[in-house]
Amino acid sequence: MTSDPAFVESPTIEISTASKWFGQKVAVSNLSCSFGPGVTGLLGPNGAGKTTLLRMVAGLIRSSNGTIRVLGEDPRRQPRIFSRVALVPDEDAVYGDMTARRFVRYSAQLANADSSSAAIERTLDEVAMRDAADRPIAGYSKGMRQRTKVAAALACDPEVLILDEPLNGTDPVQRAHLIDLFQRLGERGRTVIVSSHVLEEVERVSSRVVAIVDGRLAAAGTVDAIRAAMYDIPYVVRIDTNKPRELGAAMFRNGVVDTVEATSTAVEVRTRDLARLGSEAPSLAASLGAQLTGFHPQDASLESVFRYLVERR
Amino acid sequence: MTPTLALFTVSLRHAMPRRRTLLLGLLELAPAGIYLVSTTNRTEDFALQGAVQIGSSIFFSLVLPVVSIVIAAGVLGAERKDQTLSFIALRPIPRIAIAAAKILAAIFAAFAVNSVGAVALAGAHTIRFGNPQLFLGLIAGAFVATVAYAAIFVPLGFLTDRAVIIGMAYLLVFENGIAFALPGLASLSPWRLGVVTFGALAPEVAAYTSEFIGSLDVSASASLLTALTFLVAGVTATSILLRTRDLA
Numbered sequence: 001m002t003s004d005p006a007f008v009e010s011p012t013i014e015i016s017t018a019s020k021w022f023g024q025k026v027a028v029s030n031l032s033c034s035f036g037p038g039v040t041g042l043l044g045p046n047g048a049g050k051t052t053l054l055r056m057v058a059g060l061i062r063s064s065n066g067t068i069r070v071l072g073e074d075p076r077r078q079p080r081i082f083s084r085v086a087l088v089p090d091e092d093a094v095y096g097d098m099t100a101r102r103f104v105r106y107s108a109q110l111a112n113a114d115s116s117s118a119a120i121e122r123t124l125d126e127v128a129m130r131d132a133a134d135r136p137i138a139g140y141s142k143g144m145r146q147r148t149k150v151a152a153a154l155a156c157d158p159e160v161l162i163l164d165e166p167l168n169g170t171d172p173v174q175r176a177h178l179i180d181l182f183q184r185l186g187e188r189g190r191t192v193i194v195s196s197h198v199l200e201e202v203e204r205v206s207s208r209v210v211a212i213v214d215g216r217l218a219a220a221g222t223v224d225a226i227r228a229a230m231y232d233i234p235y236v237v238r239i240d241t242n243k244p245r246e247l248g249a250a251m252f253r254n255g256v257v258d259t260v261e262a263t264s265t266a267v268e269v270r271t272r273d274l275a276r277l278g279s280e281a282p283s284l285a286a287s288l289g290a291q292l293t294g295f296h297p298q299d300a301s302l303e304s305v306f307r308y309l310v311e312r313r
Numbered sequence: 314m315t316p317t318l319a320l321f322t323v324s325l326r327h328a329m330p331r332r333r334t335l336l337l338g339l340l341e342l343a344p345a346g347i348y349l350v351s352t353t354n355r356t357e358d359f360a361l362q363g364a365v366q367i368g369s370s371i372f373f374s375l376v377l378p379v380v381s382i383v384i385a386a387g388v389l390g391a392e393r394k395d396q397t398l399s400f401i402a403l404r405p406i407p408r409i410a411i412a413a414a415k416i417l418a419a420i421f422a423a424f425a426v427n428s429v430g431a432v433a434l435a436g437a438h439t440i441r442f443g444n445p446q447l448f449l450g451l452i453a454g455a456f457v458a459t460v461a462y463a464a465i466f467v468p469l470g471f472l473t474d475r476a477v478i479i480g481m482a483y484l485l486v487f488e489n490g491i492a493f494a495l496p497g498l499a500s501l502s503p504w505r506l507g508v509v510t511f512g513a514l515a516p517e518v519a520a521y522t523s524e525f526i527g528s529l530d531v532s533a534s535a536s537l538l539t540a541l542t543f544l545v546a547g548v549t550a551t552s553i554l555l556r557t558r559d560l561a
Contacts, residue, residue: 060399061559076556083405089561093400095327109319110404152400 005221006210008036012160012191013057018066020052020215027052029215030066035193039186041202041209042195049215050195051090054164057193058087070160083111086153090164092145096138100129100148103137107152120155127151128177142169150178160191167194167201179205233308234258234270239281240294241267250284251277268298317410320401324418328388334426337380341430344372345437357442364438364447365521368511372434373504374489374525377427377455381462382480384426385419389551390470393560402560412467412551416544419463424456431455450515453533458507460540464547465503471554492527499527503543506536 011034020028028049044050055061056068059075068074073081094103104123108115124130127147132140137148146166153161163182167175182205186192194205202209203223211218211226219226241247244267248260256277257269271277274297285292314322348367352360392398401411431454435447470476488502499505505526512522513533531539 055559055561058399058403060402060561079402079407080405082403085403087399087403089396089399091396091399093396095323095395095397097327106319106323107400107404109314110316110401110406112316112405115314156404 005219005225006033006217008034008208010036012036012071013193014067014069015053015057016067016069018053018056018063018068020049020056020061020064027215028056028063028212031212031215031217032066033210033217033220035191035210037186037189037191038208039182039192039194039206041206042193042212043199043202043209044195044197044212044218046197048197048212050197050212051164052215053212054087054162054193054195055089058085058162060087083113083156084158085160085162086156086158087162088146088149088153088164088166090168092149094137094145094148094152096136098137099134100124100137100140100144100151101133103148104133104151104155108155111156113156115155123151123155126154126181128174143171143174146170147174147178150181158190160193161185162193164195165197167196167198167205175201182206234272235274235277236268236270236298237274237277238266238268238294238296238298239292240265240296241285241290241292243285243288243290246288247281247285247290250288251281254280254284256280266294316404316406317414320406320411321414321418324388324415325421327391328384328418328422329425333383337383337426338429340376341380341426342433344368344376344430345433347371348434348437349441352441357444360438360441361446361518362521364434365511365518368434368447368451369508369522369525372430372451373454373458373507373511375484376430377458377507378462378480378484378488378504380426380430381419381423381459382466382477382484384423385416385463385466386470386476386480388415388419388422388467388470390474390476393471394474396561399561402555407552408555409548409552411555412548416463416467416547416551419467420460420544423463424459427455427459428452446515446517450511450513450518453514453537454507454509454511457510457533457536457540458504461503461506461543464540464543468547468551468554471551471558496527499529500539502527503540505529506539509533509536 013035015034016032018028018031031053042050056063057070062076070085071081075081101120101124105115105120108119121130124133127150129147129151132144137145140148146169150166167178170178182192182194196202207222209223209226210220244262244265248262248267248269251257251269252260257271259270261268282292344367348364352363392401431451435451438447439445466476466480469479488504492498492502508522508525509529509531510533512519
């Protein structure tokens with residue numbers, strides 16, 4: 001079992017010390033990690049190097065240094081792997097004059113996959129595009145184009161599906177539908193990589209996250225594990241109580257918290273041991289005759305983890 | 314349908330957008346129009362000479378290259394600009410098959426449009442004098458020249474957004490300028506291959522084509538072979554570019 005959270009046990013995509021620079025600009029720097037079956041979120045702010053990394057993985061651009069293997073092959077040298085790998089790019093790589101149905105069929109034909117009407121209808125159903133499938137793509141909204149691109153990728157029935165910001169431009173219903181689709185694909189054993197700079201999206205779509213900042217690997221693992229690994233940054237927890245000052249003082253004396261800040265209805269504390277705080281706060285409150293009415297970790301969300309990662313660099 | 318055939322079919326359709334094809338088709342009618350105006354009330358011999366001169370100096374050396382360059386440069390160039398090239402590149406198709414499908418689509422599209430000009434000019438002469446002697450030469454010549462232009466400008470269109478401008482400069486400065494002054498360079502001029510084929514397949518016009526073809530003194534089959542050499546080189550170059558350059 002691998003101990004480095006940047007790597008998975010049965011990788012389908014292996015990235016080893018990969019770098020990419022465009023003139024003086026370094027887009028990806030000495031990045032090593034791997035991806036395997038299931039959904040992985042690729043997280044990073046705009047300009048972090050996510051798109052460059054995914055394009056290297058798909059073989060669209062060469063890495064300046066390092067190696068990339070997809071299903072054991074170099075994607076730059078072996079186009080045949082694209083019968084098993086699909087990329088949904090961020091840009092609108094679609095033919096505006098085609099209908100979604102024609103585009104998806106064309107994708108299947110190019111991949112030598114099943115392009116029968118039944119197969120195309122099934123694929124359109126997967127992304128809920130069947131009703132609009134006979135209209136030219138040029139007239140679609142951004143969200144419809146995103147779903148059309150996803151359908152074109154699914155038409156190849158890929159083992160590895162790479163999605164670059166696939167939820168951009170989608171409305172909440174479409175977003176929920178696509179997230180559900182990605183998760184189902186992951187459960188079926190497909191390798192699904194979903195990149196996004198929207199933290200809430202990544203948190204919803206996957207449990208494993210690879211975060212990159214300035215082209216470098218910033219963190220990898222589950223959101224909770226990443227957060228737990230950042231032992232040098234305390235958790236912030238708000239505890240709602242009727243005796244905030246007394247409870248705060250008791251917790252500080254007990255050593256379970258580092259800092260305390262009380263208001264009239266709550267105490268906000270910083271702790272490096274969330275589990276211990278969770279188990280000891282009720283007994284401390286009971287000993288003071290205080291009532292606990294709420295326990296709210298303030299920064300365990302991916303957004304705060306991500307903010308820490310960026311600030312720590 | 315095989316992946317390569319599907320790619321060829323869609324590429325062919327995209328190489329012939331309706332409005333542009335209509336405009337280029339109208340341009341193709343210009344040589345026939347000039348021929349009809351300039352040969353009114355003339356003898357058949359004079360008209361034949363006029364047809365060859367208009368065919369060589371307007372159709373082959375201007376209209377056909379412009380049409381071929383515009384169509385060929387856009388076949389991969391437009392896909393690159395529209396970012397749809399990544400859609401094709403991410404399919405399990407060998408790069409050489411992509412290159413071949415794209416260049417063949419450019420040839421078919423450009424030849425379809427260029428045929429309009431060749432048929433119109435030969436047809437105008439036939440209508441006026443009842444002699445269909447120009448059809449074969451003009452159509453075969455148009456095919457040979459179109460193949461050579463497509464083989465050059467499909468890869469160039471992939472390499473640069475300025476392929477059409479470069480093509481026009483090549484056409485006006487080199488082919489219609491330097492190559493006239495230095496006849497030894499005529500073999501690097503695709504439209505002259507077309508004129509050679511035209512002259513070779515219509516012997517009665519060969520005497521009038523010599524001033525356009527410089528030092529090229531080859532048969533129709535040799536010019537076709539030369540065009541096919543361009544084609545092989547173009548497919549090879551394009552597939553190498555697709556393999557070695559970043560596609561997004």
